[in-house]
Amino acid sequence: MPEPASTQPRTAVTLCGSLRTGSINEHLRRHLSAKLREAGVAVTDLDLNDFALPVFDQDIEDAGETPEAAGALADLFCTHDIVLIVSPEYNGGVTPLVANTISWVSRQKPNPFKHAVFGIAGMSDGKYATLFALSHLRDSLSKLGALVVPTLLGLGPYPDVFTDGAPNEANIQWKVGQMVRELTHFSRGGI
Numbered sequence: 001m002p003e004p005a006s007t008q009p010r011t012a013v014t015l016c017g018s019l020r021t022g023s024i025n026e027h028l029r030r031h032l033s034a035k036l037r038e039a040g041v042a043v044t045d046l047d048l049n050d051f052a053l054p055v056f057d058q059d060i061e062d063a064g065e066t067p068e069a070a071g072a073l074a075d076l077f078c079t080h081d082i083v084l085i086v087s088p089e090y091n092g093g094v095t096p097l098v099a100n101t102i103s104w105v106s107r108q109k110p111n112p113f114k115h116a117v118f119g120i121a122g123m124s125d126g127k128y129a130t131l132f133a134l135s136h137l138r139d140s141l142s143k144l145g146a147l148v149v150p151t152l153l154g155l156g157p158y159p160d161v162f163t164d165g166a167p168n169e170a171n172i173q174w175k176v177g178q179m180v181r182e183l184t185h186f187s188r189g190g191i
C-alpha cells in the first residue's frame with residue numbers, strides 16, 4: 001500500500017527576480033502567492049533587497065566572507081515545502097539577480113535545492129513570455145538537484161494578458177491553478 005499523502009499544511013517562500021519599482025513580475029508573484037494562500041499554503045514573500053549579495057566571486061568565499069544572506073536564503077529553501085521564483089527574462093536568460101542569488105545559495109551546505117519543490121514563472125512585455133529564461137532556469141535548478149514542477153508559467157505579452165493584477169485569459173488562469181496543484185502535490189519533505 002502506498003503511504004498516504006501528507007496532510008500537513010504546506011509552506012512556501014516566493015521571490016521575485018526583479019527589483020524594479022513597478023515590476024510586472026512582482027505583480028505576477030503577488031497573484032501566485034494569493035493563489036497559493038487560497039489553496040491553504042502558508043506563504044512568506046521574500047524581498048531580495050533584504051538579502052543583499054555581492055556579485056559572486058570565489059575569492060570572497062575563500063576569504064571566509066560569504067555573506068550571511070546566502071546562508072539565510074539557503075535555510076529558507078531548506079525549511080519550506082515550496083520555493084516559487086518569478087522572474088523576468090533578460091536577453092533570453094535569467095536576470096543577473098536570479099543567477100547571482102542561485103550561485104551564492106548553491107554554495108551552501110547541505111544542498112538547499114533538494115528539500116522544497118520549485119515552481120518557476122515569469123512575465124514579459126514580449127510574446128515569447130519568458131519561456132527561454134524559464135527553460136534555462138529549469139535546466140539550471142535540475143542540475144542542482146531541484147525538483148521543478150512541470151508547468152512553466154510564462155505570461156506575455158504584458159499588458160495584454162494581465163489585467164487588474166491577474167491573468168485575463170481562461171487558459172492561463174487554468175495554468176495557474178495547475179501550477180498550484182502541482183506545487184502542493186509534489187512536496188517531497190527532504191531527502
Ligand SMILES: Cc1cc2nc3c(=O)[nH]c(=O)nc-3n(C[C@H](O)[C@H](O)[C@H](O)COP(=O)(O)O)c2cc1C
Pocket residue numbers: 018019020022023024025026088089090091092093123124125126127128129130
Ligand atoms: C537588460 C534587459 C533585457 C531584456 N531582455 C528581454 C528578453 O530577452 N525577452 C523578453 O521577453 N523581454 C526582455 N526584456 C524586457 C522585459 O521583459 C521587461 O523590461 C520587463 O518589464 C522586465 O520585468 P520587470 O517589469 O518585472 O522588471 C529585457 C529587459 C531588459 C532591461
